[in-house]
Amino acid sequence: MTxxxxxxxxxxxxxxxxxxxxxxxxGQQVVDTWALAADDVSRFASASHTWMSTGRLTVRLGDExxxxxxxxxxxxxxxxxxxxHDLLIPSCDVVRYRQLGVPGYHDNCRDxxxxxxxxxxxxxxxxxxxxxNLFMRVPVAADGSIGIEPPVAGPGAQVxxxxxxxxxxxxxxxxxxxxxxxxxxxxxxxxxxxxVRAP
Amino acid sequence: MTxxxxxxxxxxxxxxxxxxxxxxxxGQQVVDTWALAADDVSRFASASHTWMSTGRLTVRLGDExxxxxxxxxxxxxxxxxxxxHDLLIPSCDVVRYRQLGVPGYHDNCRDxxxxxxxxxxxxxxxxxxxxxNLFMRVPVAADGSIGIEPPVAGPGAQVxxxxxxxxxxxxxxxxxxxxxxxxxxxxxxxxxxxxVRAP
Numbered sequence: 001m002t003x004x005x006x007x008x009x010x011x012x013x014x015x016x017x018x019x020x021x022x023x024x025x026x027g028q029q030v031v032d033t034w035a036l037a038a039d040d041v042s043r044f045a046s047a048s049h050t051w052m053s054t055g056r057l058t059v060r061l062g063d064e065x066x067x068x069x070x071x072x073x074x075x076x077x078x079x080x081x082x083x084x085h086d087l088l089i090p091s092c093d094v095v096r097y098r099q100l101g102v103p104g105y106h107d108n109c110r111d112x113x114x115x116x117x118x119x120x121x122x123x124x125x126x127x128x129x130x131x132x133n134l135f136m137r138v139p140v141a142a143d144g145s146i147g148i149e150p151p152v153a154g155p156g157a158q159v160x161x162x163x164x165x166x167x168x169x170x171x172x173x174x175x176x177x178x179x180x181x182x183x184x185x186x187x188x189x190x191x192x193x194x195x196v197r198a199p
Numbered sequence: 200m201t202x203x204x205x206x207x208x209x210x211x212x213x214x215x216x217x218x219x220x221x222x223x224x225x226g227q228q229v230v231d232t233w234a235l236a237a238d239d240v241s242r243f244a245s246a247s248h249t250w251m252s253t254g255r256l257t258v259r260l261g262d263e264x265x266x267x268x269x270x271x272x273x274x275x276x277x278x279x280x281x282x283x284h285d286l287l288i289p290s291c292d293v294v295r296y297r298q299l300g301v302p303g304y305h306d307n308c309r310d311x312x313x314x315x316x317x318x319x320x321x322x323x324x325x326x327x328x329x330x331x332n333l334f335m336r337v338p339v340a341a342d343g344s345i346g347i348e349p350p351v352a353g354p355g356a357q358v359x360x361x362x363x364x365x366x367x368x369x370x371x372x373x374x375x376x377x378x379x380x381x382x383x384x385x386x387x388x389x390x391x392x393x394x395v396r397a398p
Contacts, residue, residue, distance in 0.1 A: 042325040045246075046288040050344060057287070058343035068326065070294045088256070090247040095269045125324055126241040127267065142258035142341060146250060 001192040003033075007175035009112030010193075011120035013038065017198035024081060024135055025192050027155040029185035030174040031093050032109040032131040035074045035095035037067065038166040041122065045073045047087040047130040057140065059085050062123060064164065070178065073167060074132075078160030081153035086136040088146065091128055094177050100178045107188075112172035122168060133174075134159050136181060150183045200391040203230075206374035208311030209392075210319035212237065213362035216397035221370065223280060223334055224391050226354040227382035229373040230328040231290050231308040234273045236266065239363040240321065244272045246286040246329040258284050258340065263363065264331060272366060273331075277359030280352035285335040287345060290327055293377050299377045304385075306374035315369050332373075333358050335380060349382045 001023060001156045004010050009032075014020060022031055037043040047064040051057055053066045061079040064072040076085075091113065097106035110128050135153040140146055161169070174181060175188045182188055200222060203209055208231075213219060223232055244264040250256055252265045260278040263271040275284075292311065296305035307328050310336045316323045334352040339345055340361040360368070373380060381387055 046289065048287060048329055051287060052289060055338065056342065056344040070292075070298070088247060088250060090245065090251060093269075096251075099269070111324075125323060125326060127326060130247055139257065140339065140343065143255065144339065145255040 001194050003190050003192050004146070004171055004173050006173055006188045006190045007107040009109070009116035009156070009170060009172035011116040011122065012171070012193070012195060014167050014169055014195065015198065016163055016166055018163050019077065019196040020161045020169055021078070021194040021196065022134060022161070023161050023192040024153045025155065026189040027153055027157065028135070028151040028186060029133040029179050030136040030151060030176070031121040031191055032172040032174055033112060033134050033169045034129055034131050037063065038101040038168055041124045043067050043069060044129045046124050046133065050087065057088065059087050059132065072164040074163045075164055076159065077162045078158065080161055081135055081157035082107045084135070084137045084152050086133040086138040086181045087130065087137055089133055089136065089148070091131055092174065097178070102178070107175035109172040111172055113170055115173070116170050120168065148179050148181055150180050200393050202389050202391050203370055203372050205372055205387045205389045206306040208308070208315035208369060210321065211368045211370070211392070211394060212313040213366050213394065214363055214397065215362055217362050218276065218395040219317035219360045219368055220277070220393045220395065221333060221358050221360070223352045223356040224354065225388040226352055226356065226392050227350040227385060228388045229335040229350060229375070230333040230390055231371040231373055232333050233312065233328055233330050233369040234264065234366045235323070237367055240323045242266050242268060243328045244331065249286065255395070256287065258286050258331065264308055266274040266276055271363040274363055275358065276361045277357065280356035280358055283334065283336045283351055285327065285332040285337040287337055288332055288335065288347070290330055291373065296377070301377070305318045308371040308373055311371035312369055315371070316367070319367065319385070321367060345385050347378050347380055349379050
């Protein structure tokens with residue numbers, strides 16, 4: 001297993017049928033996750049197109065995330081985390097931390113997204129797609145109001161993602177330490193990942 | 200009032216404090232609506248950032264849509280439509296109509312978005328932001344499942360939008376005539392709009 005250091009991101013190439021196992025080593029650590037077509041950064045896994053495809057806002061084991069052309073891109077083929085993930089909340093960014101009272105710079109998933117792609121020599125569009133927030137718990141109330149609650153994912157919980165196209169997956173170990181995204185009073189932790197190449 | 204022909208789109212420049220009144224002339228006609236910063240097509244009104252700002256997935260009179268930098272961009276300052284609008288469903292496109300059984304080309308909001316901006320000499324990024332679907336009714340059930348139901352907006356219903364920045368607003372009179380987006384068995388209809396310049 002490869003460690004993804006706390007508060008950082010990484011970009012990983014997956015060929016069709018390759019699988020990526022993300023391990024929540026210490027538990028409760030949210031991982032912002034994106035998938036982009038390997039040959040076209042303007043085509044990426046899309047929350048809203050996925051909702052139209054599955055017919056619901058929740059995301060769970062067996063679901064296929066579709067891309068902006070409504071083509072299946074990434075499937076959730078394994079999940080020992082309790083199955084709570086989020087497709088609604090945008091990545092944290094410097095503005096968000098300023099709203100939360102942080103005066104200076106704070107590591108954030110938005111910057112991790114761009115840094116990870118840059119490190120992989122990929123030039124993305126200057127927009128951040130809506131991420132799949134693995135392990136993030138966002139209840140939606142009957143009146144449409146949303147909240148952010150500590151994850152239920154325990155230490156060692158794993159999610160297994162299968163590429164349904166040739167993609168670049170970006171992971172960011174979310175550095176949120178003010179909202180309860182990664183647990184109440186949590187220190188952002190590393191996670192681990194493995195690539196299982198298709199035979 | 201200016202007519203926006205059925206099944207077509209238009210791009211409209213609004214300076215800060217200008218207002219745009221959209222009239223649902225015949226009732227039940229959904230209007231996909233986007234707002235982009237006048238000087239930066241990579242910054243646009245964002246559904247997910249707006250949910251973080253308002254704390255709920257619904258959108259209603261008095262709300263401010265924020266952009267991808269979490270800055271207020273467009274406010275809903277008037278609404279006689281019954282107040283049902285949507286921020287969840289992506290624009291219809293050729294792929295969607297193919298899924299619905301249309302073999303050839305079908306007018307769609309995605310193509311209207313690009314055509315309207317092109318006609319206004321604006322070159323957008325090759326991605327379609329999540330629209331504000333005015334008058335569109337998308338109930339979210341307790342289990343997260345979503346549906347599309349006929350609009351409640353009656354003939355003459357109006358929504359008034361105020362620009363909180365210098366923006367380009369794109370409107371598309373949705374050409375959906377298969378799903379009940381614009382009413383059961385509806386023929387897509389024109390709508391009307393007026394720009395009220397700030398004094």
